Amino acid sequence: MALNEADARTELLYRYRFAEAEYNEADASLRVDGRAVPLERRPLDVLAELLRQPGVVLTKTELVAGLWGREQGNLSDNALANAISKLREALGPAGACVKNVRGVGYRLEAHVERTVLGRQVESPLALAAGGPVPHRESYLLERTLGRPGHHSEVWLARQPRTQDARVFKFCAGGERLSALKREFTLHRLLHQSLGERPDFARVIDANFADAPYWLECEYGGIDLAEWAEQPPPFGGLAPAQRLALFLGVARSVALAHAVGVLHKDLKPGNVLVYRDAEGRWATRLTDFGSGRVLDPAALAGLGVTAMGLTVTGGVDADSGSATLFYLAPEVLAGQPPTVQSDLYALGLMLFQLLVGDFRRPMAPGWEDEIADPLLREDLAAATHSQPAARLQTVSQWTDRLERLPARRAERERQASAAAQAAQTAARWERSRARRPYVLAAFASLALGLAGSLWFYGQTRSALAQARSESQRALAINDFLNKDVLQSADVSRAGSTRQISMAEVLGRASERASERFRGQPQTEAGVRQQLAQIYQNMGSFGPAEQELSRAQALLEPLLPADDDQLRAMRLRKAGLLANRSEFKQAEAMLAAVEQGLGPQRLAGHDEIAYLAARARFAVLILQQHAQQAAPFGERALALAQALYPQELSLQATLRRELSETYNRLGQYGRATALLEVALKPPFSAASIGEASLERLRLSLARIQVAAGDNPQAEASLIQARDTLTRAFGPLDYTVAAASMELANLYSTEGRFAEARTETERAYLALKAANGAEHQATRIAAMNLALTSLHAGRDAEALRLLEDGRPWFVEKFGSERSPLVQGIDYYRAQILVNLGRPAQALALLKPLAAEALAQSSPSPDWAHRLAGQRGRALMALGRSGEGRPMLEQAVAGMEQAGTAAWIVAPMKASLRPGR
DSSP states (O other): OOBOGGGOEEEEEEEEEETTEEEETTTTEEEETTEEOOOOHHHHHHHHHHHHSTTOOEEHHHHHHHHHGGGGGGSOTTHHHHHHHHHHHHHGGGGGGEEEETTTEEEEOSOEEEEEEEEEEEOOBOOOTTSEETTEEEEEEEEEOSSTTSOOSEEEEEOTTTOOEEEEEEEOSHHHHHHHHHHHHHHHHHHHHHOSOTTBOOEEEEEOSSSSEEEEEEOOOEEHHHHHHSSSGGGGOOHHHHHHHHHHHHHHHHHHHHTTEEOOOOSGGGEEEEEOTTSOEEEEEOOOTTOEESOTHHHHHTTOOOTTOOSOOSTTTTOOOOOGGGOOHHHHTTOOOOHHHHHHHHHHHHHHHHHTOTTOOOOTTGGGGOOOHHHHHHHHHHHOSSGGGSOSOHHHHHHHHHTHHHHHHHHHHHHHHHHHHHHHHHHHHHHGGGOHHHHHHHHHHHHHHHHHHHHHHHHHHHHHHHHTTHHHHHHHHHHIIIIIIGGGOHHHHTOOSOOOHHHHHHHHHHHHHHHTTTOHHHHHHHHHHHHHHHHHHTOHHHHHHHHHHHHHHHTTTSOTTOHHHHHHHHHHHHHHHHTTOHHHHHHHHHHHHHHHHHHHHTSSSHHHHHHHHHHHHHHHTTTOHHHHHHHHHHHHHHHHHHOTTOHHHHHHHHHHHHHHHHHTTOHHHHHHHHHHHTSTTOOHHHHOHHHHHHHHHHHHHHHHHHTOHHHHHHHHHHHHHHHHHHHOTTOHHHHHHHHHHHHHHHHTTOHHHHHHHHHHHHHHHHHHHOTTSHHHHHHHHHHHHHHHHTTOHHHHHHHHHHHHHHHHHHHTOTTSHHHHHHHHHHHHHHHHTTOHHHHHHHHTTOOHHHHHHHSOOTTHHHHHHHHHHHHHHHTTOHHHHHHHHHHHHHHHHHHTOOHHHHHHHHHHTSTTO
16 A cells, blocks of 8 residues: 655654663664674564564564565565574574464563664555545545544544444554554453443454554544534533543543553543433543553453563553653653553543643642532542552542532531530530439440340341241241240250250251251242351351252252352352352352343342342452442442342441441441441331441441541440340451450550450450351451560461461462561561561562552551661661661651551661661
8 A cells, every 4th residue: 555755754763672682773773792783684673573562472474464564475484483593593692582482473571671762754554535444445434533733543434335433543563553452452351351331432343464454443422622622612511510421431440440451541532422322421431552451361361362462561561652641650750550540640631621621730739720629639639649649449539529429418517516526525524423324224225125126126027028938938937936936945945054046046957857858949948048047147157058958959940040049059159258268159159140141140130139249248258349349339229229128138238338448448438338327217126236236336447447536446345245245255246346446456555455355356256167267367367466566576476477378378379468468567577576588578579559458558658668678777788778767657657657557667767776
């Protein structure tokens, strides 16, 4: 195809350094060990292509077609092999990095650094309006797309007969071809992970066989910047409406991040705006040509070939030329792009959208242009100059933006509540001496009555559910009366001792097979009810056993895809996760999800609810709070729609979801979820006093995080005592209350009390669930930390080292967040014990981002640097370690890190240390 000289454009030229060699694109010269090495054109062409995509397997066909174009027809079969051989010979020892992937092609395995030398003029393909699309002649080119005055290789084309519109992205080869392949690969990853979605511009086809190469995409609308300039400007939308429009973009980016894809070139030109089916403005995210895969294993897991993607990091990895205006400061400084750098670009775009000018930078004083203080906080949280000071994820930021109205109302409520609390405190101070005993007695009586109502409420709910099963319910009711309730009658047993609920259920389980011989469906119903009771008690092992028995009874009677069996498998997956059997839980859940398919999973029936609930449980119990939250939200929404009268179920879901957001540091959302469940129609009568105390316990945990210690301590002690009376000292939530008290005491420097409470929780969980249960293991790690802070270093180190192999096995990696948290504290103790070299080795591979997932806090980068500084100083390398430690301490103090965390680091800076 002819070239049009009038449309010439420039392309960057680079100097590449790798192994002991250097290649200069400007003059096509090669130097090895500083010496110029003459080499023929074809081997140099191969080297240039391998250097542009280090770590990528380039097929023989791709290399020949991409490098030598139409000349390939005149090449012998071994031309490429000869070029590779000459290249390796010229490189000498460095030639070993040119790897032959047998039967496929070649790959360069080396760390590559590149430096911009200048630009060269390159003439583009002569594409003209009205002409056919090369290799897709049924479509005719209509016009270029892009900003006025800018050259574009992106064309709008149309099928003359149907008027069907398509967008084609063209290139002649080189880096632009890599970008097209990268975009095609990432679209496949997004599509296979998320399904067909209207908020991602769809890639329909690709041509990578013959030049000119292209991607064929759907026509998704005009870009955001062009849309903003059309009359009326910004679609005539007010700032609040622009924010609503922008949230669509942010949600799309959050979804891409959730499946491991960074965009890396977020800007108005890569957001398309269109009218949806209801005539409203909507957005599509497009152009992943500069993108990057956070986890390359995700490609293999989905069967996606990694075309155009490198496996090395760095600012230039997997990237074309991102737009400088929207690059985060750390990326401009040479650091690799991250989730936080995409967040920075989004923050800048939102600011520009709100002020109505896509040319406006966020210069000092930008806050004056945003009237809403909460919105100012959100923009600052996305665009801080330091990535560690930004929010951890885009989804956290989106959640804050979506809840702006609720947050405004909450802030007003807090201001009002603070004023009212001050008045109440003054009245209380005047009157408390006159009636303390009356108030204490009233509280005690109220708790006793509410406890009784809880048991009545649970029984009433169970009977109502049973009656709905008609004749089978009569048999089950008879069983409950004669076998369950009578087994608890001590007068029949001739004993005066109290019989535990576990004994009652165990006896009932033993009798069920005989009582319902020949009635497998009825027995299965009984065992499902027993499993639910065990689950409510936190006895996950017996619950899973009862459910397995029910499943074995029903499987011969029902087809494999029967919803009743699917429901049981989903419940069983959740129980397996509660028992820390994550691999089995994941396998069972994935099998059910695959059988259901995306459409059924996205439905609004009981199976969709159970699937969301099971996925939420499997994720949250593996400490994947960020991924779990959307499934928890979906489960809650479905429960409210499907079971509006099941307040106990809704309260449980709200509590679990609140704990998830608390772990993510999203305290506003966590509090809002609980506040609904602590108001009518939720009450002790409708959900039980114990359930109410569990909600209050979760609220107290947020109060601890917010620093409201006096109120939190009172709430925790009350919850612990009430739950102990209801369930006994070995209940999981009793242990959780003790654990949270320990956390509170630690924040106040009351380390001996903290260790006592943690040990109490650990021993209770160990007695109830065994030493290998996840809750027990986590309690042991918390006991190690409180022992550390109480000055019992050797004991703390033993607990951490005993527990570490279990977490590696269960969470599948030495680099999982919890394992990294364990190693951080092991290193701290090793410095205390005079073993700094071992500590430094442990600290070296740790990452602040992973530590923040194990224990949400914005200061982990400072903590990590501080421990490294302590270790270096203990090794006698004060010149290196002291500045690092001083800077870390200053950073922690500025971030508001608790004094008891900073204190040991400050102590290391004292003279003589």
